[in-house]
Amino acid sequence: MGLTESEWQAVWLTLQLACSATFLLLLFATPLAYWLARTRSWLKGPVSAVVALPLVLPPTVLGFYLLVAMGPSGFIGQLTQGLGLGSLAFSFEGLVIGSMIYSLPFVVQPIHNAIEAVGQRPLEVAATLGAGPVDRFFTVLLPQARAGFITAAVLGFAHTLGEFGVVLMIGGNIPEETRVLSVLIYDHVEALDYAGAHRLSGGLLLFSFLVLLALYAVQHRMAPQARADFRL
Amino acid sequence: MSTGTGLQARFELAFDSRFSLKVDLELPDRGISAIYGASGSGKTTLLRCIAGLHRSGGGFLKLNDTVWQNDRQFVPTHQRSLAYVFQEASLFSHLNVEGNLKFAWRRSRDKDSCYLQQVIGLMGIGPLLSRSTDALSGGERQRVAIARALLTRPGLLLLDEPLSALDAGRRQEILPYLERLHEEFSAPVLYVSHSLDEIARLADQLVVMEAGRIVANDALCAVLTRTDISLSQHDEAGVVLEARVLERDDDWHLVRVEFAGGSLWIRDNGDHLGKNLRIRVLARDVSLALDEPGASSIVNRLPAQVEAISETADSAMALVTLVLGETRILARLTRRSVHTLELQPGRAVWAQLKSVAVLR
Numbered sequence: 001m002g003l004t005e006s007e008w009q010a011v012w013l014t015l016q017l018a019c020s021a022t023f024l025l026l027l028f029a030t031p032l033a034y035w036l037a038r039t040r041s042w043l044k045g046p047v048s049a050v051v052a053l054p055l056v057l058p059p060t061v062l063g064f065y066l067l068v069a070m071g072p073s074g075f076i077g078q079l080t081q082g083l084g085l086g087s088l089a090f091s092f093e094g095l096v097i098g099s100m101i102y103s104l105p106f107v108v109q110p111i112h113n114a115i116e117a118v119g120q121r122p123l124e125v126a127a128t129l130g131a132g133p134v135d136r137f138f139t140v141l142l143p144q145a146r147a148g149f150i151t152a153a154v155l156g157f158a159h160t161l162g163e164f165g166v167v168l169m170i171g172g173n174i175p176e177e178t179r180v181l182s183v184l185i186y187d188h189v190e191a192l193d194y195a196g197a198h199r200l201s202g203g204l205l206l207f208s209f210l211v212l213l214a215l216y217a218v219q220h221r222m223a224p225q226a227r228a229d230f231r232l
Numbered sequence: 233m234s235t236g237t238g239l240q241a242r243f244e245l246a247f248d249s250r251f252s253l254k255v256d257l258e259l260p261d262r263g264i265s266a267i268y269g270a271s272g273s274g275k276t277t278l279l280r281c282i283a284g285l286h287r288s289g290g291g292f293l294k295l296n297d298t299v300w301q302n303d304r305q306f307v308p309t310h311q312r313s314l315a316y317v318f319q320e321a322s323l324f325s326h327l328n329v330e331g332n333l334k335f336a337w338r339r340s341r342d343k344d345s346c347y348l349q350q351v352i353g354l355m356g357i358g359p360l361l362s363r364s365t366d367a368l369s370g371g372e373r374q375r376v377a378i379a380r381a382l383l384t385r386p387g388l389l390l391l392d393e394p395l396s397a398l399d400a401g402r403r404q405e406i407l408p409y410l411e412r413l414h415e416e417f418s419a420p421v422l423y424v425s426h427s428l429d430e431i432a433r434l435a436d437q438l439v440v441m442e443a444g445r446i447v448a449n450d451a452l453c454a455v456l457t458r459t460d461i462s463l464s465q466h467d468e469a470g471v472v473l474e475a476r477v478l479e480r481d482d483d484w485h486l487v488r489v490e491f492a493g494g495s496l497w498i499r500d501n502g503d504h505l506g507k508n509l510r511i512r513v514l515a516r517d518v519s520l521a522l523d524e525p526g527a528s529s530i531v532n533r534l535p536a537q538v539e540a541i542s543e544t545a546d547s548a549m550a551l552v553t554l555v556l557g558e559t560r561i562l563a564r565l566t567r568r569s570v571h572t573l574e575l576q577p578g579r580a581v582w583a584q585l586k587s588v589a590v591l592r
Contacts, residue, residue: 010280126335127308128390130384133310135310139335144326146326210516
């Protein structure tokens with residue numbers, strides 16, 4: 001099945017977007033998930049609710065508020081303009097931020113569950129054996145919660161691949177900048193190019209299935225408690 | 233008071249209206265100090281405070297010359313020269329046995345591979361090194377955990393009921409390793425337990441806790457003869473004697489051992505002459521007679537003097553403290569016997585020991 005040049009561009013852009021968003025999300029979600037797993041603060045409830053919002057809100061709602069915030073008079077827009085970066089709306093960077101917010105619960109929740117499953121005890125043991133906080137994170141928490149981190153990365157990646165509403169709201173449809181696969185499929189359908197839509201949709205369907213299949217295979221090989229991490 | 237060596241700890245903390253911990257403790261800088269108490273008496277909390285795993289405001293903690301906690305500073309756990317063996321298996325599941333040991337060894341001050349081999353030998357875990365932690369029995373797991381703790385070369389070793397999760401057979405399997413620890417490890421050990429049997433075998437010093445308070449803290453022998461604490465009400469209450477093998481009777485397979493207050497005939501376990509043994513005499517195994525008993529199946533009869541008679545929670549029984557030379561032992565008698573023998577402090581009696589146990 002041959003893809004046209006603009007379709008290859010969209011595939012490439014989509015992969016770039018999913019990789020960037022997943023990488024940044026792991027960096028951002030790990031401390032957040034750790035905090036959620038450990039805190040006894042009253043803020044835990046409200047913060048958990050905010051993290052889970054993208055699960056229930058229509059992507060268009062998220063996209064709308066992001067568009068307003070990133071616009072010239074929005075607070076993100078003001079900030080980026082103050083830093084000399086211009087507006088993020090209708091840019092690749094804007095899409096990355098939108099994707100991160102959209103996929104946040106899919107990354108935070110598996111890590112949160114995995115950290116909770118590891119519990120406090122292994123970290124206490126490591127401390128009594130002379131391991132400092134950073135040492136404990138990399139040599140005990142990360143290996144013991146690895147199934148959760150793998151699940152988080154895979155879900156974040158796969159979920160970003162398929163995002164549509166947020167992209168359309170804040171990114172528009174600019175070739176090589178914001179025209180990702182899901183938007184291009186929509187274009188094909190609008191133009192009654194069903195063959196093109198089939199090519200891309202079928203590819204995305206197969207890819208997503210294989211990713212999830214691989215995820216379940218990995219989880220199955222890991223410790224039984226790790227399997228509980230994927231409960232969305 | 234902060235000039236002494238050993239461990240000094242003062243903690244005061246309240247969890248809720250039902251439990252608070254308030255302790256002021258000084259312990260020697262070597263040997264095994266046991267902390268005994270019913271569950272919920274605060275033993276584990278005390279240990280966690282000492283390890284720095286539980287933070288208490290306004291506490292004070294010092295090991296020899298190093299302050300770990302006072303009003304101005306709180307040294308985090310990983311910077312304290314201590315090791316902690318937890319009650320249940322606490323091996324890292326993502327590492328095998330060797331990985332668990334190396335985790336501790338790599339973080340110790342001097343990475344001496346002779347010491348690594350020595351500890352592996354001491355705990356008898358050489359054949360287990362390449363095993364996964366799931367493939368170990370409960371007893372093996374605790375031996376690996378103790379070895380791992382020793383590998384950090386701790387200045388203080390904390391053991392929180394390391395045997396309580398094991399069945400009786402496994403317990404007997406580990407006790408000899410803990411005794412070796414006693415002989416070969418110079419730093420002080422804090423051993424939390426609610427088993428008088430383990431404590432009688434291992435401890436040099438005994439701290440008794442009740443409801444978050446320390447009610448006794450002294451040498452083991454001294455605490456075991458105190459009748460004013462609930463320890464003496466225990467069915468297993470009794471004393472330990474340090475004794476030395478004096479002579480052997482090959483015909484009857486017995487040896488005579490001498491302690492500071494007399495000598496006893498005990499079963500010959502093959503110990504060489506001059507060997508030091510620790511012997512336990514339970515209060516329920518001691519009976520009294522006013523005159524030297526005649527023919528009797530009881531081998532060990534010793535002249536003694538009544539020092540005190542105390543009530544027990546059981547209204548039928550009394551505890552009699554006896555002095556034999558420099559040694560005190562306890563006898564649990566019915567109150568009727570105390571009455572018919574007209575026992576009172578100062579009275580000379582004969583103590584008959586129905587059974588004595590050699591602990592080590």
